Amino acid sequence: MSPLQLQLLGLVRFHTGIRPSVQAPGTHTPALCEEVVKKLVAPNPGGVYVDGTFGRGGHTRAMLAAMSPSGSLHAFDMDPEAIAAGKELMKADSRFTIHHAPFSSMKAVLKPLGVRISAVLFDLGISSPQFDDAGRGFRPEADGPLDLRFDQSKGITAWDFLMTASREEIIRVISEYGETSDLTASQRIADVICLARAKDALPKRTREFAALVAQGKGPEYQAMHPAKLTFQALRIHLNGEFDEMRKGISAAFGLLGEGGRIGLISWKHSECAIIMDIFRSLEAVRDKEPLLKWYRSLPEAEQLPERWSMEMDDITRPSEKELQTNSRSRSALLHVLRKRRMPRLADLESLVYALPAWCNVTQPATSSTPPKKRRRAEMEAAVNLIFQIIS
Numbered sequence: 001m002s003p004l005q006l007q008l009l010g011l012v013r014f015h016t017g018i019r020p021s022v023q024a025p026g027t028h029t030p031a032l033c034e035e036v037v038k039k040l041v042a043p044n045p046g047g048v049y050v051d052g053t054f055g056r057g058g059h060t061r062a063m064l065a066a067m068s069p070s071g072s073l074h075a076f077d078m079d080p081e082a083i084a085a086g087k088e089l090m091k092a093d094s095r096f097t098i099h100h101a102p103f104s105s106m107k108a109v110l111k112p113l114g115v116r117i118s119a120v121l122f123d124l125g126i127s128s129p130q131f132d133d134a135g136r137g138f139r140p141e142a143d144g145p146l147d148l149r150f151d152q153s154k155g156i157t158a159w160d161f162l163m164t165a166s167r168e169e170i171i172r173v174i175s176e177y178g179e180t181s182d183l184t185a186s187q188r189i190a191d192v193i194c195l196a197r198a199k200d201a202l203p204k205r206t207r208e209f210a211a212l213v214a215q216g217k218g219p220e221y222q223a224m225h226p227a228k229l230t231f232q233a234l235r236i237h238l239n240g241e242f243d244e245m246r247k248g249i250s251a252a253f254g255l256l257g258e259g260g261r262i263g264l265i266s267w268k269h270s271e272c273a274i275i276m277d278i279f280r281s282l283e284a285v286r287d288k289e290p291l292l293k294w295y296r297s298l299p300e301a302e303q304l305p306e307r308w309s310m311e312m313d314d315i316t317r318p319s320e321k322e323l324q325t326n327s328r329s330r331s332a333l334l335h336v337l338r339k340r341r342m343p344r345l346a347d348l349e350s351l352v353y354a355l356p357a358w359c360n361v362t363q364p365a366t367s368s369t370p371p372k373k374r375r376r377a378e379m380e381a382a383v384n385l386i387f388q389i390i391s
């Protein structure tokens with residue numbers, strides 16, 4: 001992009017507060033690309049890598065460029081258009097293989113190859129070409145079929161789901177995957193859907209369906225289309241995104257060797273919550289862990305058992321420079337997990353919580369005055385008493 005273009009974008013942002021995207025339609029600008037390469041590939045350029053979400057291959061290409069000739073990369077995607085792009089890349093680079101399969105199947109696909117994986121990347125969610133293509137039905141603002149599947153040859157469309165699901169199921173999907181605590185809004189949206197289908201008038205097109213959702217929901221306080229989160233919820237449900245995430249991360253963890261890394265680019269709070277939940281169950285004990293220090297101070301402390309665990313790096317966010325050229329990356333976060341042979345924090349916690357000495361720690365203080373202040377007050381009272389006696 002020319003300096004003039006950058007200046008113009010800066011002006012738009014200054015006057016409107018909006019970060020304009022400068023992405024050409026049909027293309028996908030990978031988020032946090034430099035950071036992905038630095039954190040996942042740079043430590044071992046000759047390794048075997050996995051890109052679980054190929055999309056248009058932006059991250060894959062950057063990773064291949066940083067890899068040595070002895071390295072190799074396997075990519076997965078569910079979308080036939082992504083697979084077509086991947087097959088083109090396979091012709092151009094013999095180190096690369098594309099698999100038309102969900103990333104949850106990576107263990108079944110890669111285990112027979114007997115390779116030790118250095119790092120796995122998951123760039124979660126939807127690619128820009130998928131989002132921009134009205135024919136896929138992902139956008140409430142565009143006119144297209146109410147479909148919302150990553151792979152249109154499998155499963156059922158959003159319209160089919162809404163025609164056959166119970167009102168309770170529709171409410172659950174909208175509130176659980178639409179990241180809303182506004183249960184009333186979810187109920188109202190489900191109600192207008194049920195009312196429409198009872199009259200055999202549930203819209204088959206996205207724009208009309210979005211208008212129906214907006215009608216049911218009423219005023220929207222966030223700066224976005226009122227149907228945006230309903231579309232997101234339907235997409236997550238139809239593509240089993242959260243279940244895939246859990247299975248995919250677990251498969252990746254199983255394939256990695258000591259020090260192997262999982263990079264996850266998340267886009268919303270619910271994805272972060274799943275990552276943290278998985279991490280918590282495998283979290284390695286940090287050296288500075290207060291509970292570990294306390295446990296080690298006990299005479300009966302034993303060596304903790306070592307198991308496959310995870311460490312997590314600090315989260316990486318897009319730089320201001322990246323945001324200037326790719327506004328869509330504004331909510332992207334890069335989480336990097338490292339597989340380690342170390343004691344798990346969950347094991348330490350179970351051990352500590354069963355100790356009689358732990359009960360003393362968790363006992364509430366008998367007075368509202370903190371122990372240190374209490375001791376000081378007692379000392380002062382004693383000194384005063386001595387002075388009174390001797391004077």
Ligand SMILES: C[S@@+](CC[C@H](N)C(=O)[O-])C[C@H]1O[C@@H](n2cnc3c(N)ncnc32)[C@H](O)[C@@H]1O
Pocket residue numbers: 028029030031052053054055056057058059060076077078079082101102103104123124125126127128150244245
């Ligand atoms: C955010 S895009 C990835 C973009 C990619 N990093 C790039 O640079 O072009 C997410 C991609 O993952 C795919 N996808 C989503 N869930 C998947 C799953 N469970 N298994 C395989 N691919 C999946 C989508 O079809 C989409 O192409």
